[in-house]
Amino acid sequence: MTERRGISRPEFVRRSGSKMLLRGMGRRSFLRGAVALGLAPAVMMLRPEWRSAAAQEVSCPPAATPEAVGTPVAATGMRIGATVAYLSVPFYAGFKRGLEDGARQFGFEYDLRDGEGDPATEVANIQNFIAEGVDLILLTPMSEGTIPAIIQANEAGIPVIEVNNRAGFGSEEADVVTYVGADDVEFGRLQARLLHDTFAGEPTRIGYVSGIPGTSPQILRAEGFKEVLAEHPEYEIVAEVTDNFDSAQALAVTQDLLSRFPEGELDVIVMQGPEGVAAADFARQNGRDEVQFILGDYPADVRQAIMDGYVLGTINQDPYPQAYEAMHMASLYLGGQDDQIPKPYFLQLPIITIENAEATPPAWGC
Numbered sequence: 001m002t003e004r005r006g007i008s009r010p011e012f013v014r015r016s017g018s019k020m021l022l023r024g025m026g027r028r029s030f031l032r033g034a035v036a037l038g039l040a041p042a043v044m045m046l047r048p049e050w051r052s053a054a055a056q057e058v059s060c061p062p063a064a065t066p067e068a069v070g071t072p073v074a075a076t077g078m079r080i081g082a083t084v085a086y087l088s089v090p091f092y093a094g095f096k097r098g099l100e101d102g103a104r105q106f107g108f109e110y111d112l113r114d115g116e117g118d119p120a121t122e123v124a125n126i127q128n129f130i131a132e133g134v135d136l137i138l139l140t141p142m143s144e145g146t147i148p149a150i151i152q153a154n155e156a157g158i159p160v161i162e163v164n165n166r167a168g169f170g171s172e173e174a175d176v177v178t179y180v181g182a183d184d185v186e187f188g189r190l191q192a193r194l195l196h197d198t199f200a201g202e203p204t205r206i207g208y209v210s211g212i213p214g215t216s217p218q219i220l221r222a223e224g225f226k227e228v229l230a231e232h233p234e235y236e237i238v239a240e241v242t243d244n245f246d247s248a249q250a251l252a253v254t255q256d257l258l259s260r261f262p263e264g265e266l267d268v269i270v271m272q273g274p275e276g277v278a279a280a281d282f283a284r285q286n287g288r289d290e291v292q293f294i295l296g297d298y299p300a301d302v303r304q305a306i307m308d309g310y311v312l313g314t315i316n317q318d319p320y321p322q323a324y325e326a327m328h329m330a331s332l333y334l335g336g337q338d339d340q341i342p343k344p345y346f347l348q349l350p351i352i353t354i355e356n357a358e359a360t361p362p363a364w365g366c
Contacts, residue, residue, distance in 0.1 A: 061361045073331075076107040080330055081129030082138040083122055085165060085215075087114040089245065090299065091274075094364040095164065095319040099138075102327025110138075110327075117212075119145035130156045136330045138323075141167035143214045150174040159333055163326040164319070166216045169344065177333050179344040180326045182317045184217050187296065187349055188224025190315050191270055194294055194351055196232065198312055199267070205238045207257045209271040211245040218242075221272045221296065238266065245273040254279035258288050268292040274314065277301045284310045298352055299365030306357040313353035318363040321347055 082099055084092055096112065103110045111134070115122035119142045126149035129137050137153055137160045139146065150168040153160050154175045160168065164181040168174030195204070208225070211218045229235050239257060243249040254269060254276070267290070269276070269283075274297035283291050289310070295302055298316040305311040325345060332340050352360055 061366070070105070072105045073107040075109075076334075078108055078135040078334055079132075080108045080110040080136050080138055080327070081125075081132070081134035082110055082112045083115050083125035083129070084112065084140040085115040085122060085142040086117040087112075088117075090365065091297065091319050093319075095140075095323045098320040098323025098325075099327065101320075102324040105324075106327050106331035108327065108330070115140070115142055117142065119143055122146050123149040126150070126153060129153075130158060134158060135334060136161065138163055138326050138330065139167075140164045141216075143167060144171075147171065147174050150176065161326055161329055161333070164322050166344075177338070177343075178329055178341050180329055181322045181345075181347065182217075182349055183344075183346040184220035185224035185227070186346070187217075187315050187317065188221035188226070188272075189228050190224075190349055190351055191221070191272075191294055191296065192225045192228030192235075194313050194315075194353070195235065195268060195270065196228070198292065198294075199235070201232070201234055204235045204267045205261070205265060206235060207254075207261070207266055207269040208237045208240045209250065209253055209269060209276070210240065210242045211272045213242055213244075218272060225270070243271065243273075243275060245275055247275040247278055250275040251279045251282060254282060258283060258286070258291065263288065263290060266291055268294060268312075270294045272296045274299050274302045277305045277311065280305060280310050298360075298363045300362040301365060303352070303357050303360070303362045306352060306354055309354065313351060316350045316352050316360070316363055318347070320363070 080103065084095065086092070087096075099110060099112060102108075111129070113125045115125060122142050123146055126137060126139065126146065130153055135158070137158055139150070139160055139162050141162060142165070144167045147168050150160050151174050159177050160175075161177045162169045162179045166179045166181070169176040169179040195206070208222070210222060229237070238261065241253045241257070243253050250271060257266060257269060269279070269291060271279075271294070274295050276293055276295050280293040283289065283293070293311045295311055295314040296317070298314050298318070302311060302314050306313060325347070329341050329345060332338065350360070
């Protein structure tokens with residue numbers, strides 16, 4: 001028997017159709033298995049002490065945020081301008097902490113501005129930084145529409161580092177020192193690997209949900225995912241939709257997919273981002289637990305959904321070290337150590353499933 005990552009556990013001895021059959025479980029494993037099967041309400045009525053144990057398992061440990069190491073350098077008097085595409089997205093709470101800690105560690109002052117999800121606003125932010133004469137710009141670009149502003153920074157002699165998203169890095173038009181963040185092509189490949197580990201070559205029908213159209217994560221994650229699927233014709237994308245990395249839209253597109261594809265016509269929904277927890281719970285609560293969910297990123301609610309058994313797994317992209325290491329790269333560049341800067345600087349992307357979620361704190365959301 002082939003064990004399927006994200007579905008199988010030591011106690012799960014086989015899978016028949018869409019139901020997991022459980023044998024020889026302890027209390028803790030039984031509770032989690034019951035949640036995965038939609039039996040939690042009945043289980044919770046069995047014994048009072050089991051209700052208590054289940055409540056205690058809903059946990060939110062400290063986020064997996066690396067601590068700054070070493071003695072902070074003295075203030076350099078240098079100023080970093082940072083503009084982020086959409087600060088309202090919860091992902092960027094950890095990102096902001098990384099900027100703050102990095103600025104403190106490397107002796108910078110910094111000015112953080114919100115791109116508000118609008119390329120024109122982000123361009124205006126960059127132009128304002130140029131006018132103010134900042135020493136370096138950290139940029140999370142909305143799209144390639146920011147490239148003309150990067151070129152303006154180049155002409156003004158102000159270096160640019162892209163973080164989390166990319167637009168100018170690797171292009172022939174603009175000069176970007178480096179990109180710090182996830183390898184989004186690899187991110188997509190890892191989601192496909194998780195799918196392959198789960199379905200083990202069986203014919204599988206996929207609903208694929210993209211994030212914000214035109215952004216580098218949306219484009220590159222799809223590229224990596226489809227690259228792997230091209231090697232496995234048994235995996236078929238039956239629908240492609242967009243949810244803009246928004247939970248309400250993720251729920252809406254999931255409801256539509258479940259309506260369009262009745263039981264037996266859809267096996268898994270893969271979302272590029274973490275916004276699908278409520279959608280996965282909706283499927284479970286409405287008798288569609290045969291449809292599995294693979295998400296992207298690792299906030300606290302995704303971790304809990306994996307532990308509770310209704311999300312198969314995700315790819316852990318931690319925002320904190322992206323911002324912190326961007327400040328580190330700025331320090332190296334402004335200190336004349338450009339030769340020590342990785343180009344690009346890709347950070348680790350662990351796969352998270354039921355096998356390691358409990359031991360892995362969330363990247364943000366606590």
